[in-house]
Amino acid sequence: MRVSELVQRTGTPLATIKYYLREGLLPAGRSTAATQADYTEEHVRRVAVIRALSEVAGLPLAKIRQVLAVIDVPGDDLFAALGTAVGALPPYPREQGDDLPRARAAVERLGMRWDPDYPAAAQLEHALAAAEAAGLPPTGERLDAYGRAIGALAEYDIRAMPHGAGSAVEYAVLGTALYEPVLLALRRIAHQDAARRLLEGSAERPGERPPAG
Amino acid sequence: MRVSELVQRTGTPLATIKYYLREGLLPAGRSTAATQADYTEEHVRRVAVIRALSEVAGLPLAKIRQVLAVIDVPGDDLFAALGTAVGALPPYPREQGDDLPRARAAVERLGMRWDPDYPAAAQLEHALAAAEAAGLPPTGERLDAYGRAIGALAEYDIRAMPHGAGSAVEYAVLGTALYEPVLLALRRIAHQDAARRLLEGSAERPGERPPAG
Numbered sequence: 001m002r003v004s005e006l007v008q009r010t011g012t013p014l015a016t017i018k019y020y021l022r023e024g025l026l027p028a029g030r031s032t033a034a035t036q037a038d039y040t041e042e043h044v045r046r047v048a049v050i051r052a053l054s055e056v057a058g059l060p061l062a063k064i065r066q067v068l069a070v071i072d073v074p075g076d077d078l079f080a081a082l083g084t085a086v087g088a089l090p091p092y093p094r095e096q097g098d099d100l101p102r103a104r105a106a107v108e109r110l111g112m113r114w115d116p117d118y119p120a121a122a123q124l125e126h127a128l129a130a131a132e133a134a135g136l137p138p139t140g141e142r143l144d145a146y147g148r149a150i151g152a153l154a155e156y157d158i159r160a161m162p163h164g165a166g167s168a169v170e171y172a173v174l175g176t177a178l179y180e181p182v183l184l185a186l187r188r189i190a191h192q193d194a195a196r197r198l199l200e201g202s203a204e205r206p207g208e209r210p211p212a213g
Numbered sequence: 214m215r216v217s218e219l220v221q222r223t224g225t226p227l228a229t230i231k232y233y234l235r236e237g238l239l240p241a242g243r244s245t246a247a248t249q250a251d252y253t254e255e256h257v258r259r260v261a262v263i264r265a266l267s268e269v270a271g272l273p274l275a276k277i278r279q280v281l282a283v284i285d286v287p288g289d290d291l292f293a294a295l296g297t298a299v300g301a302l303p304p305y306p307r308e309q310g311d312d313l314p315r316a317r318a319a320v321e322r323l324g325m326r327w328d329p330d331y332p333a334a335a336q337l338e339h340a341l342a343a344a345e346a347a348g349l350p351p352t353g354e355r356l357d358a359y360g361r362a363i364g365a366l367a368e369y370d371i372r373a374m375p376h377g378a379g380s381a382v383e384y385a386v387l388g389t390a391l392y393e394p395v396l397l398a399l400r401r402i403a404h405q406d407a408a409r410r411l412l413e414g415s416a417e418r419p420g421e422r423p424p425a426g
């Protein structure tokens with residue numbers, strides 16, 4: 001396809017496409033004339049990935065380059081490639097891997113493997129420390145409830161991971177960058193829905209509250 | 214307690230406490246001498262709430278004031294107060310309530326009440342549109358899996374909501390500001406854990422993969 005079709009298919013301005021080409025994020029099309037090049041479905045896909053990383057996840061150029069490099073050349077160790085690529089996404093917590101007592105206790109309680117070097121471990125420590133500082137540390141019961149729900153989600157996501165290392169890395173990165181906002185929005189709506197049922201049930205129609213869960 | 218103890222108990226610098234006092238976010242302590250005031254547990258709690266809103270949720274001063282006003286005077290309609298307070302938290306999506314087709318379809322599929330004026334509705338539309346633009350819109354199956362997990366979480370949170378309107382609003386605001394980061398970190402760790410089991414199971418120890426779920 002011509003670049004004009006790439007613009008249309010991806011809903012991305014020509015200037016942005018040219019910028020991606022110039023920066024080497026998007027491979028050049030196959031030249032068909034002095035001023036024309038032919039683009040493929042791969043280019044459509046790649047533009048979508050770059051925009052998700054840039055506009056949704058807010059990644060700077062250097063980090064986008066880093067993630068794309070892992071998608072293009074995942075190497076033999078898919079587990080490591082997944083970790084490197086997802087670990088390049090924000091947030092970038094300051095906490096260090098040596099001393100993450102809250103995160104470690106939570107992860108071990110939930111029966112997951114503890115890996116202090118994975119950036120999400122420091123991210124969890126930071127989040128739990130903030131909750132504790134605000135006087136709202138998680139009870140064991142809350143951690144268990146969250147762990148069960150999040151564990152089920154994660155199992156679903158990983159089982160749906162495509163075969164092929166590059167596709168798997170791309171899926172993991174997009175699934176993180178694009179679906180974290182979906183989950184947070186869904187949770188707020190589910191809270192509103194559950195609060196409405198609770199409050200309507202207790203205030204307006206006692207006894208008619210739908211069963212919880 | 215003296216202000217020095219408030220500093221110590223909350224781990225908040227004196228200059229920050231004075232700033233909160235000056236801006237009226239923190240009520241003045243009871244004067245005990247010309248230059249001394251007495252602070253209570255309420256002050257400790259309030260400083261924690263302000264810091265969570267400011268440092269974790271990234272709220273500007275005007276929004277913090279707005280949220281504190283709802284906590285202090287929730288009014289007769291607790292459901293509305295919860296919506297106003299949580300709706301003051303970021304993100305602030307540009308999408309308008311009139312035309313949110315993706316969010317509406319998702320919420321109705323999950324059997325939740327559709328309320329286009331709740332800010333999370335526009336937030337969900339924005340997130341789903343981004344996923345669609347990247348070529349990764351949710352399948353019905355994925356939506357259902359996410360809806361089940363998130364619904365269970367929300368039921369837990371709402372059932373644990375304290376009695377008393379002000380406390381309930383504070384709980385909802387802190388539960389959103391402080392626990393969204395916890396959830397996202399937990400999900401990344403759960404992904405890593407599930408990926409490890411899948412990949413170890415298939416590559417290194419075929420047949421020994423633990424049962425999924």
